Amino acid sequence: MEIPLSKDARTWQRIAREYADEYLQPHEVAAELNEGELPADVTARNKSRAIELGFTAIDVPESHGGLELPMESQAAIWEQLGRVTNALSWCFPEAQSWMFDACTEEQLQQYILPMMRGEQKDCYAITESGPGSDVSSLEATAILDGDTYLLNGEKWYVTSGNLATFFWFQAKLPDEDDEALFLVDANTPGMEVIANPKFSHTYASHHPTYLFDNVRIPAANRVGQPGDGMAYTHSWFRHERLMIAARSCGAMARLIEDATAFANDRIIDAAPLSEKQAIQFMLADCVTELYASRLMTYEVARAADRGDDLKSQHTRCSMVKLYVSEAANRVADRAVQIFGGRGYMRENVAERFFRELRVDRIWEGTSEVQRLIIARSLLKRGLDGM
Numbered sequence: 001m002e003i004p005l006s007k008d009a010r011t012w013q014r015i016a017r018e019y020a021d022e023y024l025q026p027h028e029v030a031a032e033l034n035e036g037e038l039p040a041d042v043t044a045r046n047k048s049r050a051i052e053l054g055f056t057a058i059d060v061p062e063s064h065g066g067l068e069l070p071m072e073s074q075a076a077i078w079e080q081l082g083r084v085t086n087a088l089s090w091c092f093p094e095a096q097s098w099m100f101d102a103c104t105e106e107q108l109q110q111y112i113l114p115m116m117r118g119e120q121k122d123c124y125a126i127t128e129s130g131p132g133s134d135v136s137s138l139e140a141t142a143i144l145d146g147d148t149y150l151l152n153g154e155k156w157y158v159t160s161g162n163l164a165t166f167f168w169f170q171a172k173l174p175d176e177d178d179e180a181l182f183l184v185d186a187n188t189p190g191m192e193v194i195a196n197p198k199f200s201h202t203y204a205s206h207h208p209t210y211l212f213d214n215v216r217i218p219a220a221n222r223v224g225q226p227g228d229g230m231a232y233t234h235s236w237f238r239h240e241r242l243m244i245a246a247r248s249c250g251a252m253a254r255l256i257e258d259a260t261a262f263a264n265d266r267i268i269d270a271a272p273l274s275e276k277q278a279i280q281f282m283l284a285d286c287v288t289e290l291y292a293s294r295l296m297t298y299e300v301a302r303a304a305d306r307g308d309d310l311k312s313q314h315t316r317c318s319m320v321k322l323y324v325s326e327a328a329n330r331v332a333d334r335a336v337q338i339f340g341g342r343g344y345m346r347e348n349v350a351e352r353f354f355r356e357l358r359v360d361r362i363w364e365g366t367s368e369v370q371r372l373i374i375a376r377s378l379l380k381r382g383l384d385g386m
């Protein structure tokens with residue numbers, strides 16, 4: 001299925017595919033059966049190859065030594081990495097372009113640029129126990145105390161908290177009637193893991209709950225300017241929503257390929273299973289949804305490259321995340337069905353994706369939240385403004 005892509009995107013697609021096939025996919029089952037963990041030498045090899053290929057710098061401005069790839073090429077990379085389960089592609093940190101708008105030169109030197117070299121790894125502490133969908137009602141606080149801030153609050157589902165070297169911490173500033181992001185070194189006194197629940201998927205990256213109890217950080221670790229509020233968190237949301245769609249496209253492609261191969265090999269009633277119309281209909285629906293998903297994903301990526309109106313980009317990132325994550329869940333469900341009992345085994349790719357893709361309808365804003373964003377945008381700006 002050919003989607004028109006630039007030459008640059010095609011090149012990166014090939015590089016990422018080779019990396020996914022050679023470095024990641026062979027370890028999926030071992031990771032699944034070992035709590036998501038791989039031997040340290042395998043993880044180190046995967047990470048160093050990713051750095052060598054430049055994956056840690058794809059969104060970094062050239063002025064800071066990065067590759068500054070168009071979003072189209074970045075989506076092409078993440079689509080290929082999305083073919084692999086157990087989040088094995090999360091073996092490298094990724095500095096993102098908005099960080100270069102948000103951070104001071106000192107912050108860039110201390111936290112962001114080292115991510116390109118694999119020396120720092122970040123995680124995001126935004127969600128709290130209150131309604132996570134309503135990011136405007138966060139309760140964590142940052143109080144200025146001399147040349148430090150005191151951070152307090154409870155943060156839930158901090159993905160990669162167990163592996164990160166620093167946290168992005170979103171808090172209210174009661175003294176300023178504002179809010180901001182802060183950079184917090186892992187293991188700063190006052191930070192405590194108060195829960196580490198297990199989740200449906202099997203990842204080496206955990207999602208612990210943290211208590212921040214009078215965590216004291218330098219005032220210089222506040223990110224951005226007064227009045228920036230949630231602006232940078234929204235930049236992160238846009239980036240992640242688009243890349244969730246890209247990864248979901250990769251997952252769909254893998255599921256369709258593997259389910260088709262199985263249906264061709266499996267003999268039922270003395271004929272390949274793929275000859276049954278019931279199976280063909282499922283595959284046809286999967287392929288159609290993948291086609292729509294890819295068209296949408298790459299168009300939203302190109303809208304970012306064109307520099308379309310930011311509000312319109314924000315809405316489109318919600319649309320692509322909503323549509324593609326839900327389509328991918330339908331594809332995974334059909335793939336399990338085509339594999340039959342084998343599709344319910346943990347060694348089967350469809351079984352893993354069936355569990356793993358479910359969270360894409362929840363994190364980075366649930367499907368309902370994406371619908372609210374889209375509807376509000378329609379009501380405010382009309383169809384032509386979206």
Ligand SMILES: Cc1cc2nc3c(=O)[nH]c(=O)nc-3n(C[C@H](O)[C@H](O)[C@H](O)COP(=O)(O)OP(=O)(O)OC[C@H]3O[C@@H](n4cnc5c(N)ncnc54)[C@H](O)[C@@H]3O)c2cc1C
Nearest residue numbers: 124125126127131132133157158159362363364365366368
């Ligand atoms: C595995 C995992 C990893 C995560 N990683 C991170 C992370 O790294 N950093 C981070 O900060 N957060 C992270 N999250 C949090 C995630 O973004 C939130 O779970 C998500 O935003 C939903 O918030 P909630 O769980 O509090 O659900 P709630 O807000 O309680 O929502 C519950 C239900 O109500 C619906 N709902 C809520 N409000 C409305 C409304 N106004 N109208 C209609 N329906 C509504 C929701 O769609 C949902 O169906 C992670 C979550 C998971 C599961």
